[in-house]
Amino acid sequence: MRSVQADEIIKNIKEMCIEANLELSDDMKRRLKNAQETETGSLGSQILAQLEENMTIAKEECIPICQDTGMAVVFFKIGQDVHVEGMNLTDAINEGVRQGYVEGYLRKSVVRDPIDRVNTKDNTPAVIHYDIVPGDKIEITIAPKGFGSENMSRVFMLKPADGLEGVKKSVIQAVKDAGPNACPPMVIGVGLGGTFEKCAFLAKKALSRNTEQASNIPYVAKLEKDLLEEINQLGIGPGGLGGKITALAVNVETYPTHIAGLPLAVNICCHVNRHVTRII
Numbered sequence: 001m002r003s004v005q006a007d008e009i010i011k012n013i014k015e016m017c018i019e020a021n022l023e024l025s026d027d028m029k030r031r032l033k034n035a036q037e038t039e040t041g042s043l044g045s046q047i048l049a050q051l052e053e054n055m056t057i058a059k060e061e062c063i064p065i066c067q068d069t070g071m072a073v074v075f076f077k078i079g080q081d082v083h084v085e086g087m088n089l090t091d092a093i094n095e096g097v098r099q100g101y102v103e104g105y106l107r108k109s110v111v112r113d114p115i116d117r118v119n120t121k122d123n124t125p126a127v128i129h130y131d132i133v134p135g136d137k138i139e140i141t142i143a144p145k146g147f148g149s150e151n152m153s154r155v156f157m158l159k160p161a162d163g164l165e166g167v168k169k170s171v172i173q174a175v176k177d178a179g180p181n182a183c184p185p186m187v188i189g190v191g192l193g194g195t196f197e198k199c200a201f202l203a204k205k206a207l208s209r210n211t212e213q214a215s216n217i218p219y220v221a222k223l224e225k226d227l228l229e230e231i232n233q234l235g236i237g238p239g240g241l242g243g244k245i246t247a248l249a250v251n252v253e254t255y256p257t258h259i260a261g262l263p264l265a266v267n268i269c270c271h272v273n274r275h276v277t278r279i280i
Contacts, residue, residue, distance in 0.1 A: 043238075172231060
């Protein structure tokens with residue numbers, strides 16, 4: 001049994017919250033660069049150039065890429081042979097988020113209750129997803145999620161007879177409905193299967209997958225490719241002002257489901273698709 005001190009978890013999560021908000025992952029940088037080279041519209045090209053300039057300034061001056069530094073979503077994969085000492089694990093994760101957002105001067109956007117709307121002033125609590133796996137390592141992914149794009153996300157409870165065409169139609173409709181409100185160019189996370197809540201989790205998890213890594217399931221990889229091509233024919237474009245590049249990537253995750261259902265979730269993210277992963 002390996003022991004890990006809660007302080008080590010707190011330190012890593014603090015650093016990851018800051019890192020995720022100041023610089024995009026390498027795959028997202030390459031996606032944006034490719035979008036600039038591909039976009040043919042003059043206005044769309046101008047907007048993509050501004051996004052690139054914004055990223056450069058954020059990195060050089062150590063300021064957030066986007067003013068909406070999001071609600072912290074934490075995917076915590078812990079080996080069954082790991083024992084955490086010094087603090088309750090959930091408390092440790094939230095303490096790391098608190099330190100990251102307070103000491104990193106990141107915007108605090110979380111309210112303690114969905115109705116009374118009183119700000120918690122430290123961006124906690126985080127949304128935490130636990131997964132217990134074999135081994136003695138801990139894998140942490142921090143994915144801050146802004147709500148301009150989050151608000152445009154959808155869940156569809158399709159019928160099995162709707163099949164892949166029904167899935168495509170629903171995803172494209174969600175993107176159409178989002179239009180400029182999701183700050184395109186977007187990254188689209190799709191969760192297919194499971195139950196009502198499982199497909200939403202899958203869609204969120206899909207956004208943290210390397211956008212250059214296609215699914216290892218052949219029909220899913222084709223679905224990702226087809227959806228990206230069709231979405232980029234909608235003409236929404238960068239900033240929603242028209243153009244060829246509406247989406248940078250589509251990632252799809254699947255899970256077994258019930259014979260009577262075809263749950264589908266579409267979690268939309270703007271070009272600031274933030275995620276950082278560490279193993280301790």
